[in-house]
Amino acid sequence: MTLSPEQQAEIDDLRANPQPTLRTVSEGMEKHLYSAIPVLDHGFVRVVDYMGDDAAICQAARVSYGKGTKSVQNDEGLIRYLMRHWHSTPFEMCEIKLHVKLPVFVARQWIRHRTANVNEYSARYSILDREFYIPAPEALAAQSVVNNQGRGEALEGEEADRVLRYLRDDAMRAYDHYEEMISQEGQKGLARELARMNLPANVYTQWYWKVDLHNLLHFLRLRADAHAQYEIRVYADAICDVVADWVPFAYKAFEDYRMGGATLSATALDCVRRMLKGEAVTQENSGMSKGEWREFMGVLA
Numbered sequence: 273m274t275l276s277p278e279q280q281a282e283i284d285d286l287r288a289n290p291q292p293t294l295r296t297v298s299e300g301m302e303k304h305l306y307s308a309i310p311v312l313d314h315g316f317v318r319v320v321d322y323m324g325d326d327a328a329i330c331q332a333a334r335v336s337y338g339k340g341t342k343s344v345q346n347d348e349g350l351i352r353y354l355m356r357h358w359h360s361t362p363f364e365m366c367e368i369k370l371h372v373k374l375p376v377f378v379a380r381q382w383i384r385h386r387t388a389n390v391n392e393y394s395a396r397y398s399i400l401d402r403e404f405y406i407p408a409p410e411a412l413a414a415q416s417v418v419n420n421q422g423r424g425e426a427l428e429g430e431e432a433d434r435v436l437r438y439l440r441d442d443a444m445r446a447y448d449h450y451e452e453m454i455s456q457e458g459q460k461g462l463a464r465e466l467a468r469m470n471l472p473a474n475v476y477t478q479w480y481w482k483v484d485l486h487n488l489l490h491f492l493r494l495r496a497d498a499h500a501q502y503e504i505r506v507y508a509d510a511i512c513d514v515v516a517d518w519v520p521f522a523y524k525a526f527e528d529y530r531m532g533g534a535t536l537s538a539t540a541l542d543c544v545r546r547m548l549k550g551e552a553v554t555q556e557n558s559g560m561s562k563g564e565w566r567e568f569m570g571v572l573a
């Protein structure tokens with residue numbers, strides 16, 4: 273179960289009592305408010321609150337008052353211009369607050385994004401749930417032989433069964449000991465802040481994460497990318513869907529210029545110009561290292 277019955281009841285209550293508002297409303301985002309998007313086996317992402325929409329980006333860029341919308345076409349063109357020219361501050365006028373439930377090893381990668389406000393569930397104060405991330409069989413992959421920071425093909429057969437058994441058994445045993453250590457039945461009971469150190473990194477934690485759209489897009493550029501670890505990428509993918517509904521013009525420009533675009537060095541650009549003139553450019557005469565050339569070919573392919 274991703275949401276506890278108490279959390280679900282709270283969400284149902286909030287959804288049942290909509291408030292009229294004079295604030296900007298993004299129709300696409302309203303459907304996400306108070307709905308948890310399941311991620312991994314026990315995790316979720318849910319939008320708690322947001323501020324602004326595509327028009328708010330344009331409003332700030334024009335430093336205008338009122339809705340800031342000249343025409344829909346104007347707004348989209350302006351947003352594309354801002355994205356293309358790295359004029360980033362208007363995107364900071366939109367904010368999003370998420371409630372995320374995620375394994376601790378994913379949280380360690382996520383927290384490296386410093387330009388957000390975070391408040392995490394306290395395992396000093398509260399007791400952690402018996403919930404651990406156990407990969408689905410297709411995500412249970414071998415170490416990549418070409419990339420030290422990646423994974424290769426999925427494990428199979430007896431090896432996959434054994435690994436899954438270790439992951440489950442170790443997590444359950446650690447949790448049994450955690451519970452036993454904090455128990456105050458017939459003993460003092462170890463402090464929660466100490467007992468938690470016994471738990472593995474696949475235990476779930478939760479936090480509220482608030483970030484502006486500019487920094488969120490930076491996070492998504494890095495974490496929805498194929499180079500990011502699968503377990504954080506699935507959270508980033510879920511957030512991408514939310515952002516696409518929230519600020520459709522900004523998200524389209526982001527997909528075009530950031531996710532789908534590429535940056536070329538002066539040397540690479542020179543190679544492209546030489547190729548366009550019909551010159552046979554190879555790694556040897558490109559001025560690039562083998563690795564750089566391989567990446568350049570990847571971009572062109």
Ligand SMILES: Cc1cc2nc3c(=O)[nH]c(=O)nc-3n(C[C@H](O)[C@H](O)[C@H](O)COP(=O)(O)OP(=O)(O)OC[C@H]3O[C@@H](n4cnc5c(N)ncnc54)[C@H](O)[C@@H]3O)c2cc1C
Pocket residue numbers: 384385386387388487490494495499500501
């Ligand atoms: C595929 C991948 C592999 C990675 N591997 C490793 C690894 O092996 N080891 C490791 O330690 N990390 C690793 N990281 C984490 C990475 O180095 C960054 O810490 C992380 O992606 C956050 O990026 P950021 O600093 O740009 O983001 P944010 O912290 O959100 O910052 C956004 C931007 O704000 C500016 N900024 C924020 N704080 C400061 C500051 N204090 N000083 C100056 N400028 C600031 C910078 O311009 C920064 O780009 C990896 C990340 C990815 C995506």
